[in-house]
Amino acid sequence: MTTTRRSFLAGAAPAALIPALSGRLHAQEATGTAANSLPPAIAALKDRRSEAKPITSAEREERIARARELMEKNGMAAICLAGGATLNYFCGVRWGNSERLTVVVIPVKGQPYGVCPAFEEERLQERLALVPAMAQTRLYTWQEDESPYERVAHGLKDLGLTSGTVGIEETMPYVFAEGIGRALPQAKLVNARPVTVGCRSIKSSAELALMQFANSVTLQVYEAAWRSGHPGMSTHDFSALIGSAYERVGFPGDASCETGEYSALPHGSIKPQTIREGAIVLIDDGCTVEGYQSDISRTFVYGKPSDKMRQVFDIVHRAQARALATARPGVPCEAVDAAARKVITDAGYGPDYAHFTHRVGHGIGMDGHEWPYLVRGNTLPLAANMTFSDEPGIYIRGEFGIRLEDDMYITEDGAKLFTGPSLSLEEPFTQG
Structure with missing residues (x-):
């Protein structure tokens, strides 16, 4: 990672x-x-894309359930996922990181929610909809002159989780983690590795x-x-x-x-x-x-x-x-x-x-x-x-x-x- x-x-x-x-x-x-x-040995190669079997939505839902078990075991109220492989692993969303915060928050209980720029709302929603368990994900959007970190805090507040322990996926850019921490002064931020690695390593x-x-x-x-x-x-x-x-x-x-x-x-x-x-x-x-x-x-x-x-x-x-x-x-x-x-x-x-x-x-x-x-x-x-x-x-x-x-x-x-x-x-x- x-x-x-x-x-x-x-x-x-x-x-x-x-x-x-x-x-x-x-x-x-x-x-x-x-x-x-092309050389004959390379020209003889055939397209094999049809042989690959994608991960099913049902399996991603099982992963989210397993993550919640590990959150409970490790005392985490939620985990925050920015763009990268772990977001793809749980949500089927392939999303890169830029200077604009986009995250998905998976709580130990309740519906996951996302935070993204307002102009990205439709694009993120259609990707989340590919996994039935994520289809009703609420999105908190922010305009260019607003704080995305306040939106993360707002989502946790709506779930009653602002003072709990929040896991940050380990590859999240520091500037994002720092901003989330400032917006959640009563929360304890920890490395989400026991959850993310606990799921992904097996x-x-x-x-x-x-x-x-x-x-x-x-x-x-x-x-x-x-x-x-x-x-x-x-x-x-x-x-x-x-x-x-x-x-x-x-x-x-x-x-x-x-x-x-x-x-x-x-x-x-x-x-x-x-x-x-x-x-x-x-x-x-x-x-x-x-x-x-x-x-x-x-x-x-x-x-x-x-x-x-x-x-x-x-x-x-x-x-x-x-x-x-x-x-x-x-x-x-x-x-x-x-x-x-x-x-x-x-x-x-x-x-x-x-x-x-x-x-x-x-x-x-x-x-x-x-x-x-x-x-x-x-x-x-x-x-x-x-x-x-x-x-x-x-x-x-x-x-x-x-x-x-x-x-x-x-x-x-x-x-x-x-x-x-x-x-x-x-x-x-x-x-x-």
Whole structure:
């Protein structure tokens, strides 16, 4: 539930993630020649949008009921949701944040209400109406010279909740939270995380199905790009192949591509890079299907890898498998990280973060990175239907880096990957 690598890179290095090839594809689509100009492996991809099954209104109503149970358990009178994934999760409303406050308030009892600019009333109401439980949501509107925060307070007053504890969704912009706090001097504002994360971290069968599909789509796209790439190609153009492949299957997605010494930087470099025969190539990221994310990394070599590359790949492969084998209900999140880190340290690439420079995994769902995290110090026990990345890596500065990342879900008695792991540098898409 933080700024993710995907959004950061999109802002910091748009040339790498939205390169010229993607733009040419749009122009070619207008003339109907796009498929003919693409590499065969990408041109063969089919639109898969009809396969994705949206979350139902009934499931969103169940989520609101669960949120109210957690509000009561945690002593919250209401939770406030600004634009973002959590608003979408509960209400089915995709709404961004600007300088103008728009929030939905879900009380522990009573009808939810919203606050929005007066000129947005109809637009917000039609989106809320998509979920029957939200169709009668009262909207408190404000004009440009009025305080939206007073409208939030007014809504709580109408519910008799002005002096209770109000949960603020953790990604709400500070200026909004501060304004709500000033308008509710008798209320106690707290982080709504016990409610929002308590709901979102445990995935339903429908959510797991969407994540399974998103991961399968990403792996299909990656393989098509891998078959279409070659030495001499720039990493920007390789990323463009992936972007074009996602357009073919019908889902928004992208991937960073790093090669050679730059693969030792986990989130890459903006410096121009050219793929060489025998050099490491590392691709990373995913796509979005009905609001749900995938996040996969693949590391490969065109040509023959060195013995050292093979050895490091084997270590990382074993670390990924060890993390998967360790994850099960009741095990602390930090134990999964420790298990993978021990494999890497015992192989001579420790201690701690010397070469394995990041945690072994992050939660994933409607955000590419969300709670909980598989990291030292997080003693939260795993539970069935939690979902994470499993992504150990070894990064040797000035030489190369190898990361293997697949997404996994916790089962009743263990953990499983959504997709088969990579088995070698030469054949990264051989399924195990």
